[in-house]
Every structure is written in C-alpha cells, then in structure tokens.
Amino acid sequence: MDYFSYLPEAVILIIISFLPFRDAVRTSMLSRRWRHYWHAARNIDLDEKFFVRHGDSDENIALQRMEYMHFINHWMGIFREPEVRTFRVVFSSIAPGSAYVSDMQRCVVFAAGKCLKPIALDLDFSSPYWDVQNLNQNPQTIIQLPFIEAHATLESLQLSACRFDFLQCNNFDALNNVHLGWIEVPGYTLNKFITMCPSLETLSLKRCWNVRDMIISAQRLKVLVIDKCMEPESITVEAPLLTTFKYYGLSIYMRMDYHKNMEEAVFDYGLQSEVADEGDGEMLYNLLLEIFSVRVLTICSYMLQVLPMCEEPLSLKPKLENMRHLILKTQLHINEYYGISFFLNSCPRLEILEIDLAPKRILTVKVKGFKGTTDEMVVLRYLLKFGFVSRSLFVDFSKEKGANDVDMESNVQRQPSKVDTVGDCISLSSKYTHNHPEN
Incomplete structure (x- = not known):
C-alpha cells in the first residue's frame, strides 16, 4: 500500500x-x-557527472553539457524556497571564452545571493586532468565568487578554481570548515581571513599559489591540511587544539608551537629531490619535538634521509612515547636506513609499523673524504647497482696523504679496479644530472 x-x-x-x-x-x-x-x-547538488559521461565522444559530451546547463538555468528559474541547506556546483575545465562562462557565473551569483543563505557552499571548477605534481603550472581561474551577503549560518566553504576576495567580508562567525583549491591565495590574505573565522576547526589548502608566508593562527583549529601549495616561504602554526596536521609538498621552513593534543601527523616531502637547506635536519627534528604526543605518524623518504644530518642522529629526545602507528613511505634504500633506525629507536611503544613502498625520489648521494678502502668500494658498487632512482653521485677524495705521502686520488688511480668503479660513479653522475627525465 x-x-x-x-x-x-x-x-x-x-x-x-x-x-x-x-x-x-x-x-x-x-x-x-x-x-x-x-x-x-534544499540540498542542491549540481554536479556535471549526473549529465556528462567523460568516456563518450566529444560530440556527445558537448550535447550532455548543453543539457546540464539547460537544467541549471531551469532550476534557477523555478526555485522559490527562502533558503537552502547546502549548495554544490561541479563543472570542470571552463576555459576562457567558453560559451558556458556567463551562465556558470550567473549560477555562482545566484548561489551567493540573499535568497539562498546556504549552510554549506561548495563550488568546484577544477579539472581532473590538471597535474597536481607540477608546481610550475597554475591554471587560470575564470569564475569569480562575488561578495557574500550576511550569511550568519554559513558553516562550510569549499572553493576550487573559483576566485574570491576574502577581505571583502567580515561575517564568517559560524564558519568552521574551509577548503581552498587551485586558486591564488596570498599569505597576507589568508592570514587575515583566518582571523575573521573565530569558529574555524578544519582548514584545507590544495595547490594554492602565491601563499608566501603563512601564519595559521586559530584557537579552535583541529585539522590542518596543506597539499602541494606553491611558493610558500614559511609556515607558522599556532593552534593549541590541533589534532591532525598533514603537509605535502616541498621542504620549507616550518614552525609549530607545542601541540599536546596532536593525534595524527603527515610529513610528505615527496616532491623534494635534494636537500633544500643544511638546517633541514634540525628543523624537522624540532618539529617532532613539538608534536611528540602524536599517535599516528607518516614519514616520507626525504625525512628519513635528512634527519640523520642533525646533531641527534640516533633517536628523538624525549622519545615519542604515545606513538602507536608509524607509516614509512620508503624504498628501503640504503640512504634511508639511518632514518628508519632513528624512528624505530624513537618509538618505544610502537604497535603498528606500516611500510609504503610507493616510488619516491632518492636524494643526490655525496661521498666525502673518500679513501678508496675496500668497504668504501663495496658501498659505491652497491649504489651503482641498485640506485635506480638516484639523480647523481659525487665522490670527494680525502685530503689525507696515503702510502709514500701520495694523495688519495693518486693512490686510487694506481689501482685499475678502483679507477673503473670511480669512473662508473662519474658516468652515473653525468647520466642522471643531464639525462634524467625529471630534470
């Protein structure tokens, strides 16, 4: 019935x-x-995937997008409710000069108008084909979110490839969730915007550019994600209630106040191919001291290779007593062994050790004080045989004198087997410096 x-x-x-x-x-x-x-x-979701099948021919996709835009215009014409709960639009790859720019801009203006007053506003105009890994390419954002009228109830704001002048508004008292992706967000603008959101609990930044100096100061912030943003020069985090911190990108100067509530942290410098600064090891060591209450920690290959360069290469002091789950993104390369030992020695109560063998870059290998001993030659041969992703290997001879007061380089040159090995090193260095596909 x-x-x-x-x-x-x-x-x-x-x-x-x-x-x-x-x-x-x-x-x-x-x-x-x-x-x-x-x-x-009142839960409006205008996602193009409901109409567009990206596996179809270009002609079919063009017709499907026309139908999608016709539906949006129809909905705007018949909508009579006083407000909505959530408003979401997903429309990828709007190029300059596209016939849909004016229609989609009108839809965004409609969403920002007084009549809707959404609790959650989600506008996504990014393309699934944009290269997240390429920090040198910043797509042009066409759609502009206008001034938002007084939305005392706006709790969530998610913008991807949608420009917005954050400094025009000062009425984000209820806003607790913010995601910004694929847009230009100058550091001073971001810092000012955060101060205008006293209830902010979650902040996610993905592939934003021109961020420069970031000062994340939020008293209620619990979750912070910074994902492959371009041109950050420094990051300062002042959030006493922070429980989750995730960073993906290049190595930069980072300072965090002591976070006694930290439960999960991710430090992924997978895009970094060489040591950015001699003080990186000390900086990363100090970061661990500020989050030593963490229970779940993800560490990348770069961190495993750089941490042993600090003054305390054996373990963290004090140790990570609360650590229960350690995730190592590693190739189990010889350059990472000391870093792996560092973390195993620093986590006395570890319960789960997870090893992620996803491909990562190995840094430039530099051998200083080379004397040509048997052990040193074994290590060099190992690197030549198994260093598939090594970008370069440099050998710097020791300044000490060998037998008969002859310098080390001359001593090695007198032994054909050693000359061949060092020659291979030079060839490897030249090969990866000039011909590596990532250079």
Missing part, C-alpha cells in the same frame, strides 16, 4: 527538502502529483 498517498502535501515537501538532490529530482517520475515536489529540495 502507498502510504505516501495519504500524506498531506506540506509533509511531503518537508520530506523532499531533506533528500539528496538527485533523489529529490527522481521523485518527479513517480506520478503526475509528484512532478513538481522536487522544487522544494
């Missing part, structure tokens, strides 16, 4: 208002009576 048929229209509209948008639209096919009930939907 269809019990919904006995419900008054007012009750049906309330039920519709809580449904996901796609399900609300589908109710229009139930019967003639239900044809227009979906207009009461």
